[in-house]
Amino acid sequence: MNIGQASEASGLSAKAIRYYESIGLVVADRWGNGYRRYDDEHIHKLRFLQRARGLGFSVDDCRSLLSLYEDRNRASAEVKQLAQSRLSDIDRKINELRGMRAALSDLIVSCHGDSRPDCPILDDLAGGVMVPH
Amino acid sequence: MNIGQASEASGLSAKAIRYYESIGLVVADRWGNGYRRYDDEHIHKLRFLQRARGLGFSVDDCRSLLSLYEDRNRASAEVKQLAQSRLSDIDRKINELRGMRAALSDLIVSCHGDSRPDCPILDDLAGGVMVPH
DNA sequence: GATAGACCTTCCCCTCACTGGAAGGTCAAG
């Protein structure tokens, strides 16, 4: 299997796969012509990476997860802890975005949005004045 | 006012202020000794930037907002549209994070998290199998 | 007047997780 098929099979771009190899995450074998050769084990790990990245784990998290995955004797507690810390990150981000959303939404509601030049959004940004409800 | 006071007054780091100057957002005057000099107008714009960035506007958005702010004849509709598109971005991100959160949370619940090596989180990442409720 | 320390300057490299592109090698089909 060349990198093109590996890309298709894993859902990662060829660029990403080469990048993961360059940082030592999933290192392919080589054919005689220098092309990368992937077997099922590689694809498995690449899919693992693709899914973990999709869940928001950093590449560094993925390195830990992969090594935990390859260690037959690891405790699941370690993995759970990593996942829980990711969950906290996600919750924090969601809350932050909700705060932004509320502020921005208030501003948008209060802006008539026509051709008149006075705009509560800019006024708020300029002065930091709270928009009255 | 030197950059240190400008930093304190605006809530931006000196590095950020220099960066904004380097990309032409807020360009300071200079004293005779080469130090940057800030007046109230500069501080005003820097605070504007700080608030807009805090609401998640990109630096490029900020460039637009600043020029809209400086244009006495602009229509508020333009600003409102920019803000609304930001709001959509935020909603999209929140939904994406909620999806991640749900998936991750399911996995965490199903993982006993003790010293046993079998771990549904890793199993899911490895196989892409849905965790049964 | 010397010196210490706080502040300022520019400059360059680092981040993160890749993406884009250039220059060139390899392979299968026609």
Added chain:
DNA sequence: CTTGACCTTCCAGTGAGGGGAAGGTCTATC
């Protein structure tokens, strides 16, 4: 033999600054 798809490595860039070096400047103290 050529075309086009595929592959290789390497270099540069992204966003939004952060870290730190090397050196200039200001103020206070001795």
